[in-house]
Amino acid sequence: MSYIAENVKAVRTRIEQAAKRSGRDVKYIKLIAVTKTVDINRIKEAVEAGLKIFGENRVQEAQKKVTSYELRVTSGKIEWHFIGHLQTNKVKDVVGSFELIHAVDSLRLSEEIDRQAKKRGIVQDILIEVKLSEEESKYGITEEELLPLIESVSKFNNIKLLGLMAIPPFFDDAEKTRPYFKRLRELRDEAVKNGFNLPELSMGMSHDFETAIEEGATMVRIGTAIFGERK
Ligand SMILES: *Cc1c(COP(=O)(O)O)cnc(C)c1O
Numbered sequence: 092m093s094y095i096a097e098n099v100k101a102v103r104t105r106i107e108q109a110a111k112r113s114g115r116d117v118k119y120i121k122l123i124a125v126t127k128t129v130d131i132n133r134i135k136e137a138v139e140a141g142l143k144i145f146g147e148n149r150v151q152e153a154q155k156k157v158t159s160y161e162l163r164v165t166s167g168k169i170e171w172h173f174i175g176h177l178q179t180n181k182v183k184d185v186v187g188s189f190e191l192i193h194a195v196d197s198l199r200l201s202e203e204i205d206r207q208a209k210k211r212g213i214v215q216d217i218l219i220e221v222k223l224s225e226e227e228s229k230y231g232i233t234e235e236e237l238l239p240l241i242e243s244v245s246k247f248n249n250i251k252l253l254g255l256m257a258i259p260p261f262f263d264d265a266e267k268t269r270p271y272f273k274r275l276r277e278l279r280d281e282a283v284k285n286g287f288n289l290p291e292l293s294m295g296m297s298h299d300f301e302t303a304i305e306e307g308a309t310m311v312r313i314g315t316a317i318f319g320e321r322k
Pocket residue numbers: 125127148174175258296297298312313314315316
């Protein structure tokens with residue numbers, strides 16, 4: 092077995108155990124393999140190991156992989172997610188090529204996504220990125236601005252809002268991240284009480300995904316634990 096296949100197996104086991112601990116059904120937890128800096132050959136190994144959803148955070152690097160002929164012929168059906176910060180002028184390169192855009196954090200950005208999706212005659216699935224701490228995360232909408240943004244985005248015809256995403260501050264001790272994951276879930280629950288249907292919570296990375304699952308993550312974004320340290 093390749094080291095990637097072994098890592099995928101180990102990560103899946105940890106996801107299952109975290110789901111079990113928190114009384115959740117593992118089928119509602121999607122593993123998104125983060126492939127930034129990872130080359131096509133290693134992505135192919137991940138596909139062979141059974142992974143189906145891949146995440147990229149830079150437009151240029153992502154496009155090469157999404158359009159890779161080599162990957163398409165070997166992979167069958169895989170799904171790409173755009174997980175990084177998206178600039179308005181890059182929206183046209185992302186809409187339609189990625190099943191889900193994880194980190195939408197302004198009205199201006201969602202307007203452009205809606206406009207580009209309309210041009211292509213599609214509905215683009217998105218998540219809203221929430222900034223849960225003052226200093227640590229650069230991007231994301233504040234808690235106060237979240238509900239107004241959800242209301243605005245829900246009016247667009249060519250966007251489907253599926254949920255929320257966050258990148259909490261990094262702690263060596265993953266337990267310290269728990270309040271942030273919990274907070275994102277509470278914000279989602281508040282939005283649901285206000286009549287919005289937001290099933291997805293994209294939260295948790297290599298060092299803290301088990302805590303995120305215990306707090307309700309439906310998508311975990313994992314790079315290092317599958318592909319090893321990035322250079
Ligand atoms: C790189 C990245 C990840 C994965 O990080 P790891 O620690 O390698 O698992 C997850 N989410 C986003 C937005 C990233 O940029």
